Amino acid sequence: MSIICSKCGGTHIMCEAMIEPNTKKFDHYTDESFLYGWCNDCQMGTILTDVDEVKNDMKARYRVFKESYGIEPQYANCRIAWKDDGKEEDVRIMLSAELAEDDVFYNCNSLSGLLSLAECGKEDFIITQCYSFAMRTEKERPEQQTFEYEVEGKTIIMTGKKIIDFYGEHYGLSEDEMKRYAARNACLVKYYKESDIPLLDPLLVKKLLDKEKLMEKGETENFKLQLFFLWHVTIQKEDDTCHKPFRYVMDARCLDNMQSFGRRYVTLEAALLHCLNGFNENANIPDRYSSTGEYISKQI
Numbered sequence: 001m002s003i004i005c006s007k008c009g010g011t012h013i014m015c016e017a018m019i020e021p022n023t024k025k026f027d028h029y030t031d032e033s034f035l036y037g038w039c040n041d042c043q044m045g046t047i048l049t050d051v052d053e054v055k056n057d058m059k060a061r062y063r064v065f066k067e068s069y070g071i072e073p074q075y076a077n078c079r080i081a082w083k084d085d086g087k088e089e090d091v092r093i094m095l096s097a098e099l100a101e102d103d104v105f106y107n108c109n110s111l112s113g114l115l116s117l118a119e120c121g122k123e124d125f126i127i128t129q130c131y132s133f134a135m136r137t138e139k140e141r142p143e144q145q146t147f148e149y150e151v152e153g154k155t156i157i158m159t160g161k162k163i164i165d166f167y168g169e170h171y172g173l174s175e176d177e178m179k180r181y182a183a184r185n186a187c188l189v190k191y192y193k194e195s196d197i198p199l200l201d202p203l204l205v206k207k208l209l210d211k212e213k214l215m216e217k218g219e220t221e222n223f224k225l226q227l228f229f230l231w232h233v234t235i236q237k238e239d240d241t242c243h244k245p246f247r248y249v250m251d252a253r254c255l256d257n258m259q260s261f262g263r264r265y266v267t268l269e270a271a272l273l274h275c276l277n278g279f280n281e282n283a284n285i286p287d288r289y290s291s292t293g294e295y296i297s298k299q300i
Helices: 051-069 111-116 160-167 175-194 202-210 268-276 292-299
Strands: 003-005 018-020 025-028 037-039 044-046 048-050 075-082 088-094 125-134 146-151 154-159 220-226 230-237 248-254 260-265
Touching (some): 051 111, 146 160, 146 175, 154 160, 154 175, 175 230, 268 292
Antiparallel strands (some): 003 048, 018 025, 037 044, 075 125, 230 248
16 A cells, blocks of 8 residues: 555655755655655645555554563554644554543554554544554553442542542552442532532521521531631531430531541530631640630621
């Protein structure tokens, strides 16, 4: 197969070459002769590609990978040229549709399918270079998964990559840990961040204290709390026969990192005051507010 225009597949093309000016004798092509040329069919500058050379390089790299590792590679790292605008892009192309992931550019069923992409076929791109073949790493597998949870009737979807980013690389989440708890926690945080749950302020503190006597056992109140980080807080009225003298339990979840906090309280005011004082439990650090009334008066 001849050298072709990556846009139309035509062979009526021209490229730069080294010519002896006195004899007009061709000497050789420059290293970048096929990176950019002219297509007489398109009547425009275009990327040129040597289809046979690209295919032979693919086959050679594929053979070396199998001989070195004794297994079939899962994907190829390639450079493509878009037919519409001629722009180039480095992409990952999977060799099996069963391994399809959200961050994979394209899926084909075999090496022959990959080789066909080096020709000017029906796709809107053409492979102009194959860098290497590889396997997904232990780290990549959980990153490329998609997790879905329903929170209060709303479906939350997150990729493994976003979950790992939330926990931090240093946490070293395993695939099993992600399935058991990390994905659910990250989905909850995403839901709370995007929800219109009110922020705790003087008006909300007063409102919650005013309705305390009307709270039924098992009833909950939710709000966001802005400290150094943003938190989501749930306070639930408990059955006081189970945890006397405590009647309220608080569950707080940081929305900027993986911190969480939980305590039981005798009164709702004690729970709210602990929130307003940033969950302070250090006896050497004085609380900012001695009561919710002081907080309300200072804020007003």
